[in-house]
Amino acid sequence: MSVFGEAALSAFLELLSAKLLDSVLNFVAGHRQLHHQLKLWQSILPEIKAVLNHAEEKQIKDEGVKNWLGDLQDLAYDVDDILDEFAYQELRLKLQKTQAQASSSKVRKLIPTCCTGGHFSPFSFMFNAKMISKIQAITDRLNSLNTRRSSLGFSEIMSQGVTSKGKKPRLQPTSLMDGAVEYIGRANEKQETLELLKSNNSDGVCVLSILGMGGMGKTTLAQLVYNDPSIKESFDHKSWVCVSDDFDAVNITKTILRSLDADSRDENDLNLLQVKLKEKLSGKRLLLVLDDIWNESYSDWNILRAPFGAGTKIIVTTRLQKVSSNVDSVKAFYLDKLSHHDCLSIFAQHALKARNFDGHLQFKEIGENIVRRCNGLPLAAKAIGSLLRTVKNHSEWEK
Template sequence: MLRALGRASTGPVTVGDDELAALRSMLRRVHAALRDAERLSVADHSARLWLVELGDLEYRAEDVFEELEYECRRAAQLEDLKIDLLRAAGAAPTTGKRKREVAQLFAAAPAARLRRKIDDIWARYGEIASDRKRLRLRPGDGAARRPAAGALVPSSSLPRGEIHGRERDLQRVTDLVYRCKPDGGRNYTVGAIVGMAGVGKTSLAQHVCSEEAVASQFDLNLWAWVSQEFDVVGMTAKIVEAITRARPDCSELSALHGTMVEHLAGKRCLLVLDDVWDDNPIHWDTITAPLSCCAPGSTVVITTRSKMVAKMVTPNVYHLDCLSDEHSWYMCRRRASRGGATIDDELASIGQQIAKKCRALPLAAEAAGTTMNTSVTREHWNNVLESNLWADNDEAKNNVLPALKVSYDHLPAPLKRCFAFCSLFPKSFVFDKDALVQLWTAQGFIKTRGECRPEDVGAGYFYDLVARCFFQLSPSHGIGKGKYVMHDLYQELAQFVSGHECRMIHQLNLTGANKTTRHLSIVHDETNSDKELLLKSFCSHDLRTFLFLARMEQVIRGEMPCRRKIVPCGLVTDFECLRVLDLSNTDIVEVPKSIGSLIHLRYLGLDNTGIQMLPESVGALFHLQTIKLNHCSSLTQLPQGIKLLLNLRCLEIAHSNVQMPSGIRVLTSLQKLPIFKGCSVQGTILQPF
């Protein structure tokens, strides 16, 4: 069966069922290759370029399938609405121009253009596959690169730094170690120290182990570094090696357990398992099974970045937070003054500002201090202060970001995409959980199964990132408000891992965007706010996200941001692949009728704008899931065609004087719809769904 897409001057253009099946098969292979690559650390430059090109091909193929689907639905669903609108235009005292506008609504896409897109996809697929074969390195092309020397594996015997600013934490963890009671029927206690990368969990555990009040309580003081690469047998062997001070000569789990029992029986032991990632309870039970032979009062302490791991092993959890700015400056100053350098008051003033950029993370403070120590001069320190501290110096790139990236590498593939997308938001941005999940869903990052709602799955993704310390509750909002913040260094990490695909740029400074950018945000500042933005010359035609972000100071204070005078020109007509379009807090007063051409659009944000109506062409946006019209005081009605948006899940119209159109009750996918007292739909009181 042939599916006609329309007619060109040369006759009908069709796509046969066989070609559709071949396209789907190609897309599945591309998708599988990209998902496999997400589980690997790809260092080869040619391979990374190949994956970028393959990702671009995946985007194009997805767009074509949606265009094919749209053309099938357009004729079936939009023609009736068009007839109704023409009838209404004929009955009302409207102009001929209005009738012509209605007649042109929902026109079919030029078939030749869609045919050309399909042909280009096949040609590009063949080119990428062919180049990959020709350019792939062969085994004899060079010797393998030797791995760089890694960081020292932590242990209780390594030299410890000062515990400045952690005295209270030290006392509380010490109490946790030898005063907590056993739980779960065990004769030993388990305690967990949890916190983000670089916050000082290992250092704190080292100090606790060496405290006389702690060490004197135990016959054996053992330390084992777990790390990301987890293996039950290998981990058990590490514990045996810590006990016997010799590498075991067997690799069978039962024999290793026997050795542990032989050496631990009847002894009071302190075992530290540092940097635990695995959250499989069966693995945990297997490793700790021999500890039941220890004497009562034995203790296991784990350090982890994951709240899920901590919760799995014990209810005795200590959450280690960042330092104060004062203590962060102390660490910077101590490292910067190594070698006897003198720091005067003027340098100290600059240094304190640098320390604030570390956002109280000890690892960052140490790295910043090392950078400052290379030249203890006002000129150098001012350069450090004005630079991007985490992208422009080797100390940060070699020590800070790699430590954080381990957390990213351990994420499941869907969470990696969700986290990288957060690079679109500026530092100190206050994230709304529900809004972020809606954006992830619009981009297809949320994978649902069965009858699970995408809102629930997306919330699970978000709370997983919270549990892994990628987000923290916003200190400016109460618990339960759904507001979160991200540490500056994690925001830097998001920008690093997203590469060119995501770009956050400040208004009028578009040097960061390029032709490979798929997701773009503009953070508004008030400088030259009347100047028009020309995005087309900077961004790819295949842009999928455009966010216009207001300044955060007003949002944090709970105020509505001022409406900005800039609306990027040509955004609707130039970027037809958009999934997300958010022009909230701009001075836009009219949504162009051409918005109906954005057939891939899932998310439309127009909060706090001066729009008076939405065009009927919105009815053609079959994939639309979220419409936000909060604080649109001039808006009085919604288009009749909104009843065709069967995928609409969220309609927000708070503080807007909107009269609901008839037929909205057919939108059974709606999960969120504000109910206004006395608001009616054609005379019928609107009831909750």
């Protein structure tokens, strides 16, 4: 497998993780066996993805690693096929439900009660009979790949690449300088966020939340707002903290303090840290971004926000509705999937350095097929487009 293959596989695994985390798991929540199997996929995929860079280096000299990567690629395609089947079945069942609701009551009365009770559905028939064996086979292959991963010498780097059991992995780290290309598809959300941040409401802390599944561009929207030139006039200080699964009030407060004063003394007492932070912010306006929050504890949030008062405005990005509710958001922006047209523009920007395929018609058809597989996720369109940026051969795009 080529170096390009490893990079593309990494982006592909990101896409699969996003699909699993936010849509498919919700769809199968009522089916315990399926839900358990897919939760296993969710935990194993990030562990495998974490070692891809190391595998890329080793596969040149190690035939076993090369074979492992080939098997992983085959499995990734099979996982994607299964997830697409779930998406199709979800849509089919929604249509059936709509049609059933439109049926006359007389027709419904002719259907035996055994077929209309709460435990009967086309979903249970379809997936009990047809899918569970396939899903179990994929789980077995995933477990086998994970076991082989350890035997190939990748275990020692796991602590650097994967969060501990039960914690949620980020799709990719935060970068405040990721603004080289035009942001597509969220112009209204950006403008409304800027207006709310610059408005003069001095009653207390103002919190805005940006919600959405993984890969929807929550962090990117926060970056654009954070780096917007007009923000400089409205705030004395800005601070950005990537929280992820480690919601530690001490470390978060330390990070904020260091952004205000690079010479601040290292301290581990939360009370002292918060007193110092409150003093630093007295009479000042602060824009704070807390990126990728997973912690659903209301009490933890109250402890963290204690030093902040009037003049502080906070942007929270999260995948969880409960987090948005806990932080008492003045406004919650829910980012849904982008249109095919917008995803195509993002892909073209990163793959071709262009807004569309007008000057690259030879790539248009295959490009549109690739973008359809991105399933409306801007991160996937960006990641795969970036991988193809230096690939000028049409046949390579089809691989």
